Each structure stands twice: as C-alpha cells, then as structure tokens.
Amino acid sequence: MQTGSVTTPFGRRPMTLALVKRQVATNEIKAGKSVDKWKVFRDASEAREELGLQSNSLAVLDALLSFYPENELRQDAQLIVFPSNAQLILRAHGMAGATLRRHLAMLVDAGLIVRKDSANGKRYARKNGAGEIENAFGFDLSPILGRSEELALVAQKVVAARAAFRKAKENLTICRRDVRKLISAAMEEGADGDWAAIEAMYLDLVGRIPRTPSMADIANILDEMALLREEVLNQLDTQQNSQFYSTNDALIEQHKQNSKPESSIELEPRSEKEQGWTSSKPGRLAMREPLKAFPLGLVLKACPQIADYGPGGSVGAWRELMSAAVVVRSMLGISPSAYQDACEVMGAENAAVAVGCILERAHLINSAGGYLRDLTRRTERGEFSLGPVIMALLRSNGERALQAG
Template sequence: MRTQSTGWRSLPPVGPTPAEIKKAEKLELFEAARLCARVMQPTAAARFVLETLCTFYAGRPIEGRMLVWPSNELLCERTGLGERTVRLAARQLITMGILRAKDSPNGKRFAQRNAKGQIVTAYGFDLSPLIERQEEWQQQLTALQEHERENERGFDQITIDRRATLEVLNTLAEWFPRLNIGPLRERYERLAKETPRRSPSRSPEPFLGAWKALRGEAEAQYNTAYGGNECRQKDNNNESLDQSCNKEPSKCEGQPPRASQTTLSDLLKACPDALAYLEPIHNERDLVNEAARHRGGFGVHADAWGEGIAAIGPVLAAGVLLWVVQMQNRPAPGARPIQNPGGYFRSMCRLIKEGRVNFEAEIHKLILRNRRPRE
C-alpha cells in the first residue's frame, strides 16, 4: 500500500492506481454505487453525495481515471446538504476506499484544457474504485445475502416453535387444568422476552436450541396427558370412529378402502343440522356444489378439501363434510365437541381411504341417534 501526498493534507492509504480504466457507462457506474452502498453501508449523506458525484461523470476517462470535479458549493446545491455535511461525507467515502482524491496544489477542484479546449488533466474525485471493486463487493453481497437468508430461516423456525409451544400450553391449560404447567409457561415467557426481533444485525442462533427444547418438553407433556393417543377428537362412547382411531396398525395395513354404499337419502336423514346451512339438495351434483361453496364457512381449508376429493372422490368428500358438521352441532354422547372441523375432516377422509372407518356404518348410527329424542 502507498500513500498519496498532496502537500496540503494527509490521506489514508490507497491501493495502486490502475494504468488504464475501461470506459464505463453511467448506468454501470450507478449500479456499482448502489452495490457499494449495500455492502459498505456508508451514511445516508455519503450515499447521496456518491450518487450525485456519479451524475457528473461524462463517460470519458481522464489520464486513465474516472475523474469528476464539482465544487462543494455545487454539491450543496444538488444535494440540499450543508457544506460541512458534504465535506464529512466525502471524507468518509475516501476513508472507506470508495473514492480516491486527486488534489490540486491549492486544494481546489478543476480541469485543465489545452489550446484546442480538450481536457488534459483534472483535479477532484476519482470514481474508478467503484468499477475496480465491483466484483469484490458482489462477492461480499452474495455472502451477506446468504447470511441474511440463514437468519430468516432461523427466525422462521423460532416462530414455528414458539407458536407450537403456545398452542400446546393453551391446550393443556384448557383440558387439563390440574396439570402443573407453570414452569413451562415461565420458560416460555422468559424466552419470548429474550428472543430478539427479526433484524439483519441480530442472530437467532443462540435461541434456536432453547425454543426447540421447550417445544419438545411441552409436546412430551401433552402426549403424556393424552395417554400417548395422537387423536385429539377422541370419542368416549366406544363408537366405531373411536375404535378406528385406536385400532392397531397391524390390523389395518394392507386392507383396501371399502367403497361406501351410503345413499344420498341416508345422508340427508343423518345430517339434518348440517343441511340447515345449505340450499336444498336434490342430487349428488347439488351436494358437491353446496359442500364446495360452504366448506370455508365450516372451517375446511381449500387444501384439505382438495385432498379429500383426491382421496375418496367429490361425492363422498361432500358427505364427510356434512357428517363432520352434524357431529360438531350434535356431538355423540360423552364425546368432546369438535374443536377443529378442518383437521377432523382431513383425518376422516384419510381414515376412509385407508379402510379404517366404515362411513356407511357411521351414517347409520347417526340415523339411529336422530330417532332418539334430544336430551
């Protein structure tokens, strides 16, 4: 590294000046300036002054340099900044190696012309480092963007773990009020306060393990409370749906799904409460259309609806939706109300597809139950 001496002020060390700089278009110069600002992070005033200096470049190198020579007065006029701010901004750009200074003996900025009016030399700011260091800054920007993406993935995982933990804690508090979840709740609140908000300057790495461990402990306590049964919508009356949820996998594997023989008439008799939300149904086309139109109001997402149609067909999927709505409005004796109809619909379609639920039998039970007087 060498030091450029002007005789009137000292400058920081700079790299060797190239013998010749290729001709660069002004657009390329502005792109390099924006890239530089993204990586080097100068102050807002310095970025404004840099972009303003780029506007003065005429596109022709002088003595192998991209020289511009606006006065401080002109820069203040173009930027609207004070002279002291312009001076500090220029000093920062030079110190960071974004610009080079070519100073005249008296410190003024100007160009010298020959007898033909051609510029032979000039004193001012050299914009050449913007082009020279463009590849270096591009590599740094790529590394910076990758780091930011890793941070985003980390913060996303923390958000997932935080929401899952909160959901588990709220569920335990609602269904198992005697269970002591105070320590888990305290750890959750402490972690929520200590975890930083999303920011490029903050790393989520120190908190990823803590949130993962907390979520694991909360889910373990949840599974223990439910006796290891992953089916939250568990009936307590030993009906076939409950039996199918708890059926041993060895008894269900390899069995093809049984085609449902449920008729439209049986479905309408079994689900009178669900039909109250729909227009009159005269055929299977009406059934599918009404189910598709109202499934959002029943809490069934489009993804779950599409999965159900792909698994068991549109007619049977529509029938399952009516069955879920009926069960939600009139739960089985001793059963908990359905809290998540969308998830229940999705699970029911999967069970029917796997042959683990006899939907025809479920409809027949609803018909028999509807004949009994309501309690």
C-alpha cells in the first residue's frame, strides 16, 4: 500500500498528534485485508452521529469513494484519490465550495480519511514509465479500510438501539391507549373508585413526555404507565371480585331459605388451609391476593434511600432489599411483630417496599410502626395498594431532580 510516511498538512492547517496517530495506523493495516467500499460506507452512514458527522459529510465521502475505481478497498492497492474541488462539487450534487471544505475537514477529524498534501497543496498523481501510479497526493482512504470492523460494530449498535427505541415507543403507545380506554370505560360505566384522581395521574404522565424523547425518557414513562395500568386493572378486578362474592352470598342465602328442613345437605365451614385463603392470625381470614411484582429498578427509583442500608451500601436484588428493610425497620422503631404481620399479609417483597416508602416519608410520619400496622390492616381489607404510593414517590423524586438541575 503506497501511503508513504507521516506527512504534515499544507498551508495554515495545523498538525496534531491525533493526525500523526491516524497516519501511523494506516501503515499497520493487516496484510491482504480487503472490504467492499459501499458496505463500509453504509456502516459509516449508520454510525454518522457517533462519528460526529452530518448528512453532507456522507455526501462528500460518497463522492470521494466514487473516485476510487474498484469496489473493494485492498491493503495492497493505491488508496489515494486526488479529485479537484470542482470535480468533488460536481459529484456532491453542486455543494458550495465552503461547505465542501468544511465537511472534508470533518471527515479528517472523524478519522475516515487522511490528507496527503503535495508541496504546493495540489492534488495529482505521478506515473512511471509503465503508466502505473508511482506517487499520489490527495485523500487517503486507508483509514476506512483499517476501521471497517469498528465501523461495522458501531453500526450494529446504532441499529439495535434504534430498534429498541422504536419498540419502547410502540409499547408506550399501547400502554397509554390501554390506560386511557380503561379509565374511560370505568368512568362511563360508574365503577367504584376515585377515577378522577387516576385520570389526573394519567394526564400528568402524558404531560411529562418530551417533544423529542430519549430512550431514558421513554423507559421511565413506560415503567410508570405500566404501573398505572396495573393499578387500574387491579381496581377493576377487585371490584369484579367484590361483586362476585356479593352475588355468591345472595345465592347462598337464597339456598338456605329455599332448602327444605329435611334436607341433609349442609354447608361445610371453609378450611383456612384451602387454596386461595390464608390466615395471618388466629381468627383472621383474608383472601390471598397474587403478589404484585413491581420491577426492582422502579422501586429503587421511588425509594432511593433504602439502598444505603443494603449489603455494602447498595441494593441489586430483592434479597438485598429485604435485608435492607430489616435494618430500616429497626432504625425507624417498627416492632418485629408489626413487620412480621406486614410480611404475612403483603408478602415479604411488598413489605420491604412498604418500609422503603415509609423511609422516604419518615419526616412526615409520627409513628412508623403504627403507620405500617395501619397499612397492613388496610391491605388485608383490600383497601390499600402500593402502586399509587410508588407512583407518587416517583413523581416527587422527579420534581426534586428537576429543581436540583
């Protein structure tokens, strides 16, 4: 490959150590290496933003590659092209001269081409007696060949990130539609519940979606919207179960009234060990609710303080969160019996989340133990769910972050 030694730029263009490094790298390309120039161009196009390039930069790169006569860039070939600015402007669809020079400089800064300037700054080639190019001055395309694998990896990451972003936006759109229609149906059909407050939560979430959201924005809003959807469905499901049991009680009562005295059929008392029922204390009977598995990352966003009490000052798993909750329980003065009752009724994971929520609002709570016992009783009656509490803390933490910023 006829790249020559390190050369300095012509005229007022300064020499930098980065340029030296790039020129040295062109001399270290693996022997026999080759790559399709248009494949590399497509990879560079996908990686445009990562390389700090603009669309016009790609137009100039496309023009430069068009002056290389073969489709494959080869390590043992002459990879310097030497078109004049007039020729480049023509193939770059009439780009202005100043714009052309600016984007040539951007391609050099991005490490995709290297200038090899002649003594007078002109671009040309010298040929030997056999008509072969002996020496050329212009733009060396060797860096594209040398970085072909790197550009391919960056392009793959960009494509994957774009697909993930598109999928997250689709999921948010579906989740948003579900919540909106479920709330509307509940309000129109007169379902029990504070649907105005839930709708306000929904509108708040929608209002926080930026005009041009990032992946992090979409992920955060999607987590909260999914949690809100879960709460809406849970409230509707609880109401449906309540109506079912009320109807069932009426049917049982009707059966008792209509049954004949001589009938030998009797209603057997329900065993506390029967599937679907649990007893947290003697004389207490409660329907076992399925454990709501809140994402751990979402819980830690809502309750960041509890992570300081985990093993090593951090929480990375549910077991570590429950370990931290035991420490916080003691610190807040919550008795072991109160915490045990919460674990039996809510489940160990949800009890730990509840302690984390109490820690976040500890400055507003007079008795943490009494507060947890009240939450346990309300959970047992089906009157309390952690979802709205987590959402409120998420909003509160988000507002504090914006104020701090």
